[in-house]
Amino acid sequence: MKKIILSLIVALGLVGCVPSAQLTDKPTVVVSFYILEEFTKRIVGDSVTIINLMPNGGDAHDFELSVTDRKTIEDADHVLILGNDFEHWVDDIYTDPLNTERVLVVGQNVETISDPLVNQVDPHLWLSLRNAITLMETIKDYFSDAYPALADQFETNFNAAKAAFEALDQEYVSALSQRVRDEFVTNHAAFGYLAKDYGLVMIPIMGLEPDAEPDAQTLAIMIDTVKVYGIPYILYEDVTDSAVAEVIAEATGAKTGILQPIESLTAQQVADGEDYLSIMRQNLEWLTKAVTE
Numbered sequence: 164m165k166k167i168i169l170s171l172i173v174a175l176g177l178v179g180c181v182p183s184a185q186l187t188d189k190p191t192v193v194v195s196f197y198i199l200e201e202f203t204k205r206i207v208g209d210s211v212t213i214i215n216l217m218p219n220g221g222d223a224h225d226f227e228l229s230v231t232d233r234k235t236i237e238d239a240d241h242v243l244i245l246g247n248d249f250e251h252w253v254d255d256i257y258t259d260p261l262n263t264e265r266v267l268v269v270g271q272n273v274e275t276i277s278d279p280l281v282n283q284v285d286p287h288l289w290l291s292l293r294n295a296i297t298l299m300e301t302i303k304d305y306f307s308d309a310y311p312a313l314a315d316q317f318e319t320n321f322n323a324a325k326a327a328f329e330a331l332d333q334e335y336v337s338a339l340s341q342r343v344r345d346e347f348v349t350n351h352a353a354f355g356y357l358a359k360d361y362g363l364v365m366i367p368i369m370g371l372e373p374d375a376e377p378d379a380q381t382l383a384i385m386i387d388t389v390k391v392y393g394i395p396y397i398l399y400e401d402v403t404d405s406a407v408a409e410v411i412a413e414a415t416g417a418k419t420g421i422l423q424p425i426e427s428l429t430a431q432q433v434a435d436g437e438d439y440l441s442i443m444r445q446n447l448e449w450l451t452k453a454v455t456e
């Protein structure tokens with residue numbers, strides 16, 4: 164690990180001014196996907212250089228390490244992954260003796276749920292705002308241990324992020340309390356943790372990984388289900404094909420809407436300044452329509 168030189172800039176005599184510390188030799192933090200980039204940035208700010216392995220608009224479920232990615236991981240001071248089998252490439256870095264001590268499994272403190280049909284742990288922990296706070300706390304604790312001189316800053320940043328996430332959680336509670344049904348239909352089974360937080364029931368068209376196609380029988384069952392529950396919107400993620408959602412909508416008279424799993428941002432979303440909270444707010448708008456209309 165690089166030698167870290169700490170320089171303290173202490174504002175003497177200024178009442179109410181918090182002394183701030185900086186790492187003059189910025190550590191490099193490699194993260195496996197967008198969420199860990201944003202959450203780390205919310206906690207550590209510009210104290211570190213963050214490298215996100217996954218390109219804009221990339222598919223988190225299909226991602227594989229390139230030779231360049233391996234070199235990036237080898238050169239990093241810290242490597243952050245979500246865990247729970249989300250990163251299929253993770254065995255590669257665990258077999259690399261250089262890396263194991265520098266790996267933080269950010270999802271380690273979240274209680275997981277499994278897809279009962281395939282007996283597979285659902286990796287989409289971050290789509291619960293409450294889990295997201297736990298993920299940020301795990302990041303905060305890790306970097307506070309690594310760089311104690313900055314621990315107060317990290318704590319302050321964490322508390323600010325936590326307050327913002329809790330406020331949106333309350334908006335979810337309030338908006339969804341107006342619902343006329345618990346069930347919502349989505350193509351990618353990524354919203355189980357979110358559903359659990361608010362007592363909703365996710366009916367997924369496909370499984371935990373979004374690239375599977377439903378067979379004719381599954382499609383027929385979905386169409387019946389949408390009719391039985393009077394589901395007004397078929398929600399699909401905007402980064403994948405909408406064809407199946409449109410077929411179901413056509414057959415049932417439902418409309419389509421968007422529910423985003425936030426596994427990566429598109430270049431357009433980055434340019435528009437979108438982030439986790441802004442997209443989770445858009446998700447709430449669609450979800451509210453889907454359970455109140």
Ligand SMILES: [Zn+2]
Nearest residue numbers: 353371372424
């Ligand atoms: Zn996913």
